[in-house]
Amino acid sequence: MTDVLVSDAPEAHRFEARDEAGELLGFAVYDVVGRTVVFTHTEVDPRAEGHGVASTLVREALGAVRESHRDVVALCPYVKAWVARHPDYQDLLHRA
Incomplete structure (x- = not known):
């Protein structure tokens, strides 16, 4: 697999993973509620x-959320499981 490039596509409400040629490999859909990014x-x-496309996609998406000083609700089963396996990202989880 070639390098995976992840970018935010806010008009589509998703982070996208593309290969070096620009072909779409995957995406993570989200909604924004206040300062919380809800991955669905x-x-x-x-x-x-x-x-490793999904893992790279989620890691980069969560990194972007962290940089924007927002938090996360993981309704998506994959994102939820990924965060559970990576304790260094659990601080991003929204606290009620």
């Missing part, structure tokens, strides 16, 4: 599955 769904092209 993550999807990766079946041809790219098993190559």
Whole structure:
């Protein structure tokens, strides 16, 4: 798998993972409620599955959330499981 480039596409309410040629490999859909980013769904092209695309996508998306000083609600099962496996990102979780 080539390098995965992740960018925010706020007009589409999602972070996108693309290869070096610009082909869409996957995306993580979100809504913004106040200062909270609510991740609702993550999807990766079946041809790219098993190559770390989803993990890179979520890591980079959460990094962008951190840089913007917002917090996260992980409704998406993949994002929720990823954060559970990476304790250094659990500080991003929204506290009621």
